[in-house]
Amino acid sequence: MENKIAKLTEIIRDSNNIVFFGGAGCSCESGIPDFRSSNGLWNEKLKIKFTPEQLVSHTFFMKYPEEFFKFYKDKLIYPEAKPNAAHITLAKLEKMGKLKAIVTQNIDGLHQAAGSKIVYELHGSVLRNYCMKCGTFYDEKFILEAKEIPTCPKCGGTVKPDVVLYEEGLDDNIIRGAVDAISKADTLIIGGTSLVVYPAAGLINYFKGKNLILINKSTTFADNKADLVINDSIGKVFNEVMKLI
Template sequence: MTAEIDKLTKILKESNNIVFFGGAGMSTESGIPDFRSSNGLFNEKLNVTFTPEQLVSHSFYIRYPEEFFNFYKAKLIYPNAKPNAGHIALAKLEEMGKLKAIVTQNIDGFHQAAGNKTVFELHGSVLRNYCTKCHAFYDEKFILQSKGVPTCTKCGGNVKPDVVLYEEGLDDNVIRGAVNAIANADTLIIGGTSLVVYPAAGLIDYFSGKNLVLINKSSTSADNKADLVIHDSIGKVLSEAINKIS
């Protein structure tokens, strides 16, 4: 492990345009479970058990809004969770001028809470919610405190989370920014993702820089392409390496 940390430290020292691409494993160390590990939800009215993916799909949101929000509030918003050592280390790396962007599949806003400024949120954020009629903004506290389907206090319209649901497309501006950042990076660090969620996982194909680093507890489809693979806690690995160059 020491040799791997030393190699990562050397890569970080020699890099001037680093991009971090992160997934659910980045948030699990803050105590947020991957929602896909949920057992789903049994709907008594329909006598059907829905999978987690179905429960956060656009069609489920439209057809069963109350059940959608029950699952969403229970499994996707964690108001007491905080950024972990990995988030803090990446904010430090940006302060040094080395990390230019973060591309994240997570929706918790922890990278910004830790201090990162350039963050492309591929799947949106639970911290932002908008009325579908008048577009008034609401925070996550409003959603948590709502009973049933959250409704706008100004016009009575439904309030929808600014989260990309299954069956919905990613935001074009976010995609363009992420692709541009990855394409121009000299080092791409992929962390806490199994690279199975598309189209997000396909963005790493735009990388043509010098160093591809993969930090994940389990193996991924990109392990054989990486210059450095570390199967360990992402928070521990990042904080150890970044502390060595600060």
């Protein structure tokens, strides 16, 4: 492990255009679990067994909005969560001029809370919510304090989280920005993601740079393409790297 940490540190020192591509593992150390761990939730009212993917789908949101928001508020919003070592390290690397962008599948806003400026949120953010009728935006506190279905006080429309639900497409502008950043990077660090969610995971195919780094507790399909693979906690790894830089 020490040799791998040393190699990662050397790569970061020699790189001037790093892009980080991250997933749920980045936020687990902040107390935010991967929502898939809630697999097989039973909704007594509906008498139907749903997977987490179904619970955060566009169809479920439209058909069962009350049950959607119960799950959403309980499992996807963590107002007390704080940035961990991974978020803080990435923000420091950006300040050093090493890191040029973060492409994240997470919706918690912790990268920005740590100080990162250039963040492409592929799946949106729980911190932003908008009225489907008049477009007025609201913060996550509005959603948490709402009873049952959040309703816009201005027009009575349903307030929808600005997150990409299953069955919905990704934002074109975010995709273009992420692709541009990844394609220009000399080093791509993939961390805290098993690379199973598409189309997000497919974005790493745009990387044509020198160093492909994978930091994840479990193996991924891209391990055999990587120049360096570290199977450990990303926060722990970055903590060790910052001691050496």
